[in-house]
Amino acid sequence: MNKRIAIITGGSRGLGRSMALHLARDGVDIILTYQQNEAAALDTVAEVKALGCRAAAFQLDVADSGAFVGFAKQVDATLAAWGRERFDILVNNAGSGLHVPLMELSEAQFDSMIAIHLKSALFLTQALAPRLNDGGRILNISSGLTRFTLAGAGAYAAAKGGVEVLTRYLARELADRRISVNTLAPGAIATDFGGGRVRDDAAINAWVVSQTALGRAGLADDIGGAAASLLAEGSAWITGQRIEASGGMGL
Numbered sequence: 001m002n003k004r005i006a007i008i009t010g011g012s013r014g015l016g017r018s019m020a021l022h023l024a025r026d027g028v029d030i031i032l033t034y035q036q037n038e039a040a041a042l043d044t045v046a047e048v049k050a051l052g053c054r055a056a057a058f059q060l061d062v063a064d065s066g067a068f069v070g071f072a073k074q075v076d077a078t079l080a081a082w083g084r085e086r087f088d089i090l091v092n093n094a095g096s097g098l099h100v101p102l103m104e105l106s107e108a109q110f111d112s113m114i115a116i117h118l119k120s121a122l123f124l125t126q127a128l129a130p131r132l133n134d135g136g137r138i139l140n141i142s143s144g145l146t147r148f149t150l151a152g153a154g155a156y157a158a159a160k161g162g163v164e165v166l167t168r169y170l171a172r173e174l175a176d177r178r179i180s181v182n183t184l185a186p187g188a189i190a191t192d193f194g195g196g197r198v199r200d201d202a203a204i205n206a207w208v209v210s211q212t213a214l215g216r217a218g219l220a221d222d223i224g225g226a227a228a229s230l231l232a233e234g235s236a237w238i239t240g241q242r243i244e245a246s247g248g249m250g251l
Contacts, residue, residue: 003053005029005087006231007075007128009062009120010094012041014191015141018224019091020044024051026228031078031087033060033071033094054082062094062120063112068127075131086133089231092121092163093141097193099152110155117159122166135178137231140167142242144187148250160185164242171240180239184227187246189218213248222247 006023010016011032020030021044030048034041034057041057048055056078060071079085095117100109121140132138142164145157164183171181188208190199197204198217208217226245229235 002084003027003029004089004233005031005079005082005084006089006091007031007033007087008091008093009033009060009124010035011091012037012044012057014193015186015189015220015223015227016091016093017044018220019093019227020048020055020224021051022221022224022228023089023231024048024053024055026232027053028089028231029054029082031056031058031075033058033062035059035061035094060094062124063115065115065119065123068124071124072127072131075128079131086131087128087136088133089137089139090125090128090132091139091141091227091231092124093139094120095141097153098156099197100155101152102154105155113155113159114162117156118162118166121163125170129174129179132179135236136180137236138167138170138174138179138181139227139230140164140170140181140183142167142183142185144185144244144246144249146185146242147244167242168240175239178236180236182230182238182240183242184223184230185242185244185246186223187212187218187244187249189220189223191220208249211249212246213251216247218245218247 011020012034045055058074142160146161167183188198
């Protein structure tokens with residue numbers, strides 16, 4: 001029986017890397033993308049291979065939808081080398097944060113958030129959907145900031161809110177192919193995301209702890225484990241849902 005294959009954007013570090021490793025532990029082969037840090041991507045590829053799975057990494061700027069056709073061809077070549085024509089899981093994870101009050105936000109900054117998070121989730125899915133097996137999975141990564149608010153995060157959160165609506169529509173429109181589509185919304189996670197503010201700023205970390213029912217900031221592996229659970233073969237009946245993994249932040 002063929003192993004399942006997952007494509008994870010932004011899979012070289014942070015949450016994406018953790019997702020790749022959790023899925024590899026479940027026997028899933030990995031194709032990941034990175035924007036700039038090839039060394040980190042190759043390290044993740046090596047870690048996946050050490051877990052007994054195949055892996056490949058390709059450079060992709062998800063804000064550039066014009067690059068998706070070329071990336072799809074790289075996916076085709078990799079699948080062919082692995083003796084396959086289709087893959088099984090797409091995780092739209094790549095992204096970047098922005099901390100600017102809405103009254104100071106530029107149109108270019110807003111457009112960037114939409115391109116990176118919302119536009120990419122639609123048009124990369126569109127480019128890769130013909131290669132996704134019927135009965136496959138799509139997981140879009142959102143944010144706890146679509147439920148609770150923090151000043152300065154409005155543009156990022158608005159883009160992620162769009163991702164959540166898009167997820168429900170994709171779940172409806174791909175249902176005839178039995179493709180499950182869900183959103184995973186992390187809370188505050190101690191990684192290098194957003195300049196490492198949650199991880200490295202003691203005051204911010206303490207505030208997060210004070211707002212979180214389980215009493216700590218999240219870790220990358222909290223999200224990697226949650227993603228692997230949602231993408232497990234026994235979870236196919238879950239679709240069109242927003243699942244938050246925040247430790248109970250802002251309850």
